[in-house]
Amino acid sequence: MSLVGATRQATLTVVATAADVAAFADSLGLAASGRTPTTYPIRWLTRPEVVDCVRELAADRPGSLPVHELQTVEATADLPLDRPLSLAFEVRRTDEIHLSLDATVSDADVPVARLHAVLRLVP
DSSP states (O other): OOOTTOEEEEEEEEEOOHHHHHHHHHHTTOGGGOOOOTTGGGGGGGSHHHHHHHHHHTTTSTTOEEEEEEEEEEESSOOOOSSEEEEEEEEEEOSSSEEEEEEEEEETTEEEEEEEEEEEEEO
8 A cells, every 4th residue: 555645743842951052063963053053953853753754654665775865954043052952853754765854843832943854764
């Protein structure tokens, strides 16, 4: 049975700790800048709840590996550190070999980042 057209969605609580952001910036060679890398929120797309949704929507292609074909991060405000944020996401099976993932990170219902990823299911 094809899963094309199926969707999964959820909302999670996430936190960007100052220590995690600093380590991420350091891994990119940006520690000296003191800025939060715009791409930091993409890390949350590997949370088990997100991965489980991807697996569910790829279940009709056993053995396939979801590979990032495209990802974007649009920061709409500074990412608040050390406090709970909301990550609302939706994963859609768009065709036989692609999934589309859209997410919004919000601080008290005010969006601070939008994320988009396209995953290709590679046999």
